[in-house]
Amino acid sequence: MYLKKPSWQLSQNDVTDENLFNNRRHFLKLGAATAISTSAITELLASDYANELLYKKDSSDLVLNSFKQISSYNNFYEFGLDKDSPAELAHTIRTEGWKVEIGGEVAKPLTLDIDDIMKRFALEERIYRFRCVEAWSMVIPWIGFKLSDLIKLANPNSKAKYVAFQTKYDESMFPQQKNPSWGNVPFPYVEGLRLDEAMNELTLLAVGLYGKHLPKQNGAPIRLVVPWKYGFKSIKSIDKITFTEHEPPTTWNKLASHEYGFYANVNPEVDHPRWSQAKERRIGSFFKIPTKMFNGYEKEVASLYSGMDLRKFY
Ligand SMILES: Nc1nc2c(c(=O)[nH]1)N[C@H]1C(S)=C(S)[C@@H](COP(=O)(O)O)O[C@H]1N2
Numbered sequence: 001m002y003l004k005k006p007s008w009q010l011s012q013n014d015v016t017d018e019n020l021f022n023n024r025r026h027f028l029k030l031g032a033a034t035a036i037s038t039s040a041i042t043e044l045l046a047s048d049y050a051n052e053l054l055y056k057k058d059s060s061d062l063v064l065n066s067f068k069q070i071s072s073y074n075n076f077y078e079f080g081l082d083k084d085s086p087a088e089l090a091h092t093i094r095t096e097g098w099k100v101e102i103g104g105e106v107a108k109p110l111t112l113d114i115d116d117i118m119k120r121f122a123l124e125e126r127i128y129r130f131r132c133v134e135a136w137s138m139v140i141p142w143i144g145f146k147l148s149d150l151i152k153l154a155n156p157n158s159k160a161k162y163v164a165f166q167t168k169y170d171e172s173m174f175p176q177q178k179n180p181s182w183g184n185v186p187f188p189y190v191e192g193l194r195l196d197e198a199m200n201e202l203t204l205l206a207v208g209l210y211g212k213h214l215p216k217q218n219g220a221p222i223r224l225v226v227p228w229k230y231g232f233k234s235i236k237s238i239d240k241i242t243f244t245e246h247e248p249p250t251t252w253n254k255l256a257s258h259e260y261g262f263y264a265n266v267n268p269e270v271d272h273p274r275w276s277q278a279k280e281r282r283i284g285s286f287f288k289i290p291t292k293m294f295n296g297y298e299k300e301v302a303s304l305y306s307g308m309d310l311r312k313f314y
């Protein structure tokens with residue numbers, strides 16, 4: 001029997017990759033922002049590394065996961081239920097000419113082309129913890145822009161209280177949309193945020209990671225990243241962003257409302273009905289570590305929920 005390589009074992013390629021990446025970061029911190037350019041995204045990278053430092057307060061637990069780990073252990077039910085399928089199958093996503101429709105409670109709906117999006121918004125790097133509701137986690141160096149920048153462009157009206165997101169529906173790109181392997185996953189995948197959560201400066205629309213375009217299995221060409229919420233809020237391959245007056249439906253809530261709420265804030269004190277959320281396993285590490293309130297972003301987001309019972313609004 002041939003033993004499968006454990007997911008945490010780095011290949012030489014990864015090591016080289018990450019060394020390069022770390023050198024580049026080092027360069028940029030020193031101000032030599034022109035030093036290395038590996039892709040279009042690298043060139044577009046904002047040289048403002050203040051952000052990285054800002055979110056790197058407790059740097060001890062921010063050891064980056066490898067590119068290999070981040071791009072080969074995925075949840076993307078449009079490709080099946082296990083962690084390996086997205087990396088194997090997501091090549092069917094065609095990102096060229098991808099469009100994002102923005103509408104609902106806005107003065108004027110608009111459609112943005114992915115190339116336009118890449119040029120229009122200031123891209124930056126954000127190193128965030130990423131905590132799945134299944135109690136595993138990673139640390140990921142995203143490339144993206146603030147969702148608030150897009151919201152300002154969209155100019156929602158006074159009725160807008162929520163933002164709804166939808167994954168593209170296209171059976172030729174996302175095979176399980178046609179034939180849900182799990183019987184009852186309602187596709188297209190949908191998610192939502194309250195407008196103030198969406199405006200928070202941590203909320204990102206990611207278009208890349210590790211200085212490269214987003215791998216397809218990670219939700220190319222554009223996906224949400226909400227680092228203080230369980231991973232299922234961070235919807236992939238978005239093609240519709242709609243401002244709404246009322247709380248929009250969300251996929252996991254539709255599937256099992258007693259297990260997955262609209263808010264889904266990372267909270268070590270509120271357990272999932274079937275397992276504890278007090279600890280998590282960092283992918284690549286054997287031991288469990290304590291889960292942090294709001295995934296370590298309490299200072300930045302706790303005020304959004306003041307006066308709310310987090311057991312009720314899970
Ligand atoms: N469209 C879509 N978005 C999705 C999912 C999905 O199945 N479909 N899974 C979610 C879950 S449960 C997690 S943990 C993250 C995983 O993101 P990653 O594979 O980039 O780590 O994507 C989220 N976004």
Ligand SMILES: [Mo]
Pocket residue numbers: 075132133134230231232
């Ligand atoms: Mo997840």
